[in-house]
Amino acid sequence: MNIVPLQKEQLSIVAELAYEIWPTAYGEILSPEQLQYMLAQFYSLEALETQFQNGQHFLLLKDAERAVGFLSYELNCYHSQKLKIHKIYVLPTEQGKGLGKLLIDKAIEIAIAQNQKAIFLNVNKYNKARFFYEKLGFTIVKDEVIEIGNGYVMDDYVMESAV
Structure with missing residues (x-):
């Protein structure tokens, strides 16, 4: 497996992966309408390009033949000296x-190299990935409800791990 930085011209790969992964990841949590709305809001090429321009870094996880996952992160998120994982998905x-x-592990390596104090992420309260993060040493530091438009919200835990 190889983890490589993504260039702006390659963001369509992230969109393709998201559209393949999200129905499985969120099919039992979100309505089909909210799932489609969120994909359009966060994974359209325009949205991804804006995220890229606003300081998100994208990494692609590849096997010998194809991309199998991705991660995006932001350094010093909210001026906190913490790395935020915005997206992390595997097929x-x-x-x-x-x-x-x-x-x-790659995000932790980057955080250490960039003198970040911790890494954090949001996870849907009903997403079983929460237990994966707990196994890796993340703890819930707060919960938040984020309005995302169209009457929808993200009902999340914020999880953090020191580096």
Whole structure:
């Protein structure tokens, strides 16, 4: 497995992966309408380019043949000296193989190299990924409800781990 930085011209790969991963990741949590709305809001090429321009870094996880996952992060998020993982996803067919941990380890490595004090992320309160993060040493530091438009909200835990 290889983790490589993504260039702006390659953001369509992230969009393709998200559209493949999200129905499995959120199919039992979100309505089909909210799922489609959120994909359009966060994973359209325009949205991804804006995120890229606003300081998100994207990493692609590849096997010998194709991309199987991705991670995006932001350094000093909210001027906190903490790295925020904005997105971390692995194809459902590739889950359970340690690839998510590989991506988290890479984020920790970057955080240490950039003198960040911790890494944090948001996870849907009903997403089983929460237990994966807890296994890796993340703890819930708060919960928050974020309005995202169209009458929808993200009902999340904020989880953090020192580096």
